[in-house]
Amino acid sequence: MLYPVAPLFHLFFVTGCAAFSSSVFDSSQTTRRSTFDSTAQYINVTGPHAFSPPGPNDMRGPCPGLNSLANHNFIPHNGIVSLTDSIDASFNIYGFATDFANLAGIIGYLYAGNLATLDLTYSIGGPPPGNVLSGLLGKPPGLSFTHNQFESDSSPTRGDYYQFNHNGYDLQLSAFTELYNLQKDSPNPNYDLDVLLAHRLTRYQQSIAENEYFYYGPVEMLFSSVTHFFIPGLMSNHSAEFPDGILSSEVLASIYGISSDPSTGALSYTRGHERIPDNWYRRPIGGGYSMVNTAADLARMAVYNPQLVAVGGNTNGVNTFAPLDITAFTNGVYNSAMLLEGSNAACFALQAAQQLLPAALQGVEGLVAGLLQQLDEALAGALSELTCPQMLGVDASMLEQYPGYTMTPHAV
Numbered sequence: 001m002l003y004p005v006a007p008l009f010h011l012f013f014v015t016g017c018a019a020f021s022s023s024v025f026d027s028s029q030t031t032r033r034s035t036f037d038s039t040a041q042y043i044n045v046t047g048p049h050a051f052s053p054p055g056p057n058d059m060r061g062p063c064p065g066l067n068s069l070a071n072h073n074f075i076p077h078n079g080i081v082s083l084t085d086s087i088d089a090s091f092n093i094y095g096f097a098t099d100f101a102n103l104a105g106i107i108g109y110l111y112a113g114n115l116a117t118l119d120l121t122y123s124i125g126g127p128p129p130g131n132v133l134s135g136l137l138g139k140p141p142g143l144s145f146t147h148n149q150f151e152s153d154s155s156p157t158r159g160d161y162y163q164f165n166h167n168g169y170d171l172q173l174s175a176f177t178e179l180y181n182l183q184k185d186s187p188n189p190n191y192d193l194d195v196l197l198a199h200r201l202t203r204y205q206q207s208i209a210e211n212e213y214f215y216y217g218p219v220e221m222l223f224s225s226v227t228h229f230f231i232p233g234l235m236s237n238h239s240a241e242f243p244d245g246i247l248s249s250e251v252l253a254s255i256y257g258i259s260s261d262p263s264t265g266a267l268s269y270t271r272g273h274e275r276i277p278d279n280w281y282r283r284p285i286g287g288g289y290s291m292v293n294t295a296a297d298l299a300r301m302a303v304y305n306p307q308l309v310a311v312g313g314n315t316n317g318v319n320t321f322a323p324l325d326i327t328a329f330t331n332g333v334y335n336s337a338m339l340l341e342g343s344n345a346a347c348f349a350l351q352a353a354q355q356l357l358p359a360a361l362q363g364v365e366g367l368v369a370g371l372l373q374q375l376d377e378a379l380a381g382a383l384s385e386l387t388c389p390q391m392l393g394v395d396a397s398m399l400e401q402y403p404g405y406t407m408t409p410h411a412v
């Protein structure tokens with residue numbers, strides 16, 4: 001089978017830049033005050049992009065971003081999305097920076113998509129209906145079944161895979177409610193990064209105490225932390241008064257498919273009903289959420305609680321979390337204290353991903369070699385935004401002390 005060079009070339013070098021000149025991208029947005037442009041940042045969810053809930057055959061899964069994009073027809077309503085469309089919509093509607101959009105899209109496709117046909121589409125939920133093709137990794141699983149590849153433990157609202165009978169994709173109302181309650185009684189609720197860091201610690205502690213197979217490897221630490229950062233980073237509503245954005249209870253609930261009973265205040269979740277609210281304004285154009293933002297948010301997480309960057313997992317039942325020996329794992333390039341400094345937590349996780357993600361796809365390497373190269377380029381591109389120590393390899397065998405890792409086929 002021929003590897004489709006042209007579409008991916010388009011993907012990595014044209015996508016995003018077509019819509020907005022790359023010269024307006026400025027990673028110093030993290031420190032400089034943003035400006036607000038009401039016309040450019042307004043997301044029009046009327047007419048063709050009005051909310052339309054999924055039907056029984058429409059795929060919805062662990063990502064509230066993609067679920068809402070499908071419900072508003074920014075990506076196909078059936079939830080089978082092309083790599084390019086998932087990247088473009090994440091960039092244009094939610095303000096992913098190009099580095100993140102490319103990375104998320106390519107990892108999503110590699111683990112969720114159909115590697116047998118290389119048709120460059122994937123399901124944002126479970127396996128596509130009626131798809132009897134057996135790919136090299138089995139039936140294309142969709143994002144819902146990418147455990148310890150993309151979908152990871154200690155997510156903001158999704159349950160841990162082994163704790164909820166292999167359901168790591170549905171929202172668990174208890175987890176959402178814990179987050180919601182952190183600001184419910186505030187005079188001006190705002191689910192900002194500080195609030196999400198508190199929630200992140202709760203979710204991490206719950207996974208240690210409740211999930212005997214909790215695995216918090218380098219890649220999982222990055223993914224499950226970043227999804228916490230996405231909540232204030234990508235769901236906030238922007239205005240002239242608050243150019244850096246405010247995330248209110250109503251907007252949070254809406255994008256998560258949650259409604260609250262007007263008289264009792266009781267929350268309920270309708271699966272797949274993630275909705276972008278009317279009059280919502282995205283991140284500033286050219287100030288997309290990038291790896292530079294992630295590195296800064298991870299650094300704040302490390303200060304907030306150093307445990308949260310200490311990767312590892314439960315080794316023998318609940319409450320048996322053992323941190324990974326970072327020095328041995330990285331052959332002395334990093335140590336656990338270094339992860340608390342500067343961009344090191346982000347550097348370490350991305351460099352580990354460079355080693356672990358392709359290794360997990362061994363055996364299909366011939367067929368997807370071109371895609372793996374694109375993945376490597378996307379990771380290298382993200383790393384090039386940071387100043388990092390140089391790491392040449394990791395001792396992946398050290399991960400085998402964690403049952404949550406060994407029991408998941410193709411885990412990273």
Ligand code: HEM
Binds near residue numbers: 065105
């Ligand atoms: C190519 C684009 C994207 C892909 C492939 C993707 C994939 C995923 C996957 C697999 C998860 C589950 C991870 C886990 O278990 O922690 C997830 C979670 C999440 N995604 Fe996305 N995503 C994309 C774009 C977006 C966008 C544009 C947003 C903007 C709001 C977003 C927000 C989130 C959030 C907040 C979560 C955490 C869900 C929770 O546990 O509460 N994602 N995404």
Ligand SMILES: *[C@@H]1O[C@H](CO)[C@@H](O)[C@H](O)[C@H]1NC(C)=O
Binds near residue numbers: 044046047048
């Ligand atoms: C939003 O889209 C609708 C339908 O396409 C259009 O009629 C309306 O003018 C748009 N509103 C704004 C403010 O652009």
Ligand SMILES: *[C@@H]1O[C@H](CO)[C@@H](O)[C@H](O)[C@H]1NC(C)=O
Binds near residue numbers: 239277278279280281
């Ligand atoms: C976003 O902020 C603007 C300005 O304060 C406001 O008019 C609008 O209603 C807000 N949107 C949402 C969805 O809260």
